[in-house]
């Protein structure tokens with residue numbers, strides 16, 4: 001069952017939201033700290049490319 005990472009914009013509280021199997025994802029998440037209904041799914045972390053994972057070439061530490 002999916003677990004969402006949620007963040008409350010009001011108090012910056014980060015918490016997990018669980019969606020039970022067979023139920024719909026709630027339209028509103030309630031912050032477990034301050035009770036705000038504005039908590040939202042956090043965007044997944046953008047993948048930060050490690051320099052050594054890049055294709056070899058210009059700027060590459062081992063080719064440069």
Ligand SMILES: [Zn+2]
Nearest residue numbers: 008011031034
């Ligand atoms: Zn909150």
